[in-house]
Amino acid sequence: MRTLAALALAAAAFAQGRAVTDAEVMRVHRSALLIDTHNDVPSRTVAGFDIGPRAPSGHTDLVRLREGGVGAVFFSVYVAAEYVTGNRSANRALQMIDSVRHDIVGRYPNDFMLATTADEIEAAHRQGKIAALMGLEGGHAIEDSLRLLRDYYRLGIRYMTLTHANTNHWADSSGDMDKTSVQHHNGLTDLGKQVVREMNRLGMMVDISHVSDKTFWDVLAVSSAPPFASHSSCRAFCTAPRDMTDEMIVALAKKGGVVQINFECSFLTQAARDAWVAKEKQPPATVNDVVKHIDHVVKIAGIDAVGIGSDFDGVDCIPTGLEDVSKFPNLTRALLEKGYKPEDIRKIYGGNTLRVMRAAEARREREAN
Numbered sequence: 425m426r427t428l429a430a431l432a433l434a435a436a437a438f439a440q441g442r443a444v445t446d447a448e449v450m451r452v453h454r455s456a457l458l459i460d461t462h463n464d465v466p467s468r469t470v471a472g473f474d475i476g477p478r479a480p481s482g483h484t485d486l487v488r489l490r491e492g493g494v495g496a497v498f499f500s501v502y503v504a505a506e507y508v509t510g511n512r513s514a515n516r517a518l519q520m521i522d523s524v525r526h527d528i529v530g531r532y533p534n535d536f537m538l539a540t541t542a543d544e545i546e547a548a549h550r551q552g553k554i555a556a557l558m559g560l561e562g563g564h565a566i567e568d569s570l571r572l573l574r575d576y577y578r579l580g581i582r583y584m585t586l587t588h589a590n591t592n593h594w595a596d597s598s599g600d601m602d603k604t605s606v607q608h609h610n611g612l613t614d615l616g617k618q619v620v621r622e623m624n625r626l627g628m629m630v631d632i633s634h635v636s637d638k639t640f641w642d643v644l645a646v647s648s649a650p651p652f653a654s655h656s657s658c659r660a661f662c663t664a665p666r667d668m669t670d671e672m673i674v675a676l677a678k679k680g681g682v683v684q685i686n687f688e689c690s691f692l693t694q695a696a697r698d699a700w701v702a703k704e705k706q707p708p709a710t711v712n713d714v715v716k717h718i719d720h721v722v723k724i725a726g727i728d729a730v731g732i733g734s735d736f737d738g739v740d741c742i743p744t745g746l747e748d749v750s751k752f753p754n755l756t757r758a759l760l761e762k763g764y765k766p767e768d769i770r771k772i773y774g775g776n777t778l779r780v781m782r783a784a785e786a787r788r789e790r791e792a793n
């Protein structure tokens with residue numbers, strides 16, 4: 425017969441979720457192909473940072489990627505809005521692409537392998553290498569030219585975030601909708617629609633993180649392939665306009681898309697968001713807040729609609745328990761404790777992203793040049 429104390433302990437364990445051993449965490453974690461669809465470390469490597477050795481600062485290096493069991497990374501080819509001045513956006517994009525190819529893959533070929541398709545991600549994983557992919561962040565980098573868009577595809581870019589925090593000449597951003605000095609378009613212009621169609625034709629994923637709500641709805645109407653949010657979270661918990669409303673998440677899922685949860689504290693909790701707005705120090709979110717966002721998407725849109733886009737090395741505040749790329753197993757533990765099954769976790773960590781990538785590849789017109 426169980427004692428009262430044992431019953432109380434069992435009740436407490438149930439309230440927190442089930443107990444999970446370290447061995448189980450690592451077994452499930454290693455069984456997944458973890459694809460992080462947004463990492464900003466190229467903004468460091470382009471300035472000379474060596475990604476190889478364990479670094480005392482920042483969120484990403486090769487040693488910690490290995491410790492975290494990361495299988496693939498979409499490195500962000502981020503072009504800040506300031507490069508629009510003087511038409512330096514394309515120059516910056518090319519330098520960032522070179523940094524991924526030269527400073528990351530070229531410098532550590534035994535550990536990284538450049539990947540441009542879902543099959544290549546899986547091939548790299550089978551060889552024990554980390555698949556390195558590239559996503560272009562900030563549509564202004566095409567300098568309003570479909571030719572540059574095609575050039576970026578040829579260099580290996582496999583998604584483009586249509587805007588950063590700045591509205592460009594063809595798409596509104598969520599980052600400046602409150603600025604009356606900015607000329608907005610009510611979503612996508614005709615050129616913006618052409619850009620989306622050309623991305624479909626090339627097989628480049630359309631990333632709606634950062635765009636305004638109206639741009640999102642326009643993309644959903646225009647794109648023939650499932651769009652995805654490479655690094656966004658849920659507005660249900662937090663008023664950040666960077667996050668997606670329930671209505672948007674459900675619509676995205678209906679089209680076969682995925683929202684990749686961002687680890688930035690001010691996109692996860694209202695307390696952090698309020699502090700960010702007030703320009704105060706953010707109270708850190710926790711790994712359980714990330715689980716809360718994942719769980720919310722699963723509840724409203726299903727297990728096929730969510731993934732991971734950490735934004736490591738691109739965020740101001742990172743959750744306790746997810747301090748850098750080595751800490752992903754803590755998320756696996758929290759998901760197992762919450763009751764997620766290994767096959768669910770494999771979908772969240774990479775299966776869903778591979779599916780969206782393959783859907784974009786399938787839309788690619790044969791021999792699209």
Ligand SMILES: [Zn+2]
Binds near residue numbers: 561634655738
């Ligand atoms: Zn971003």
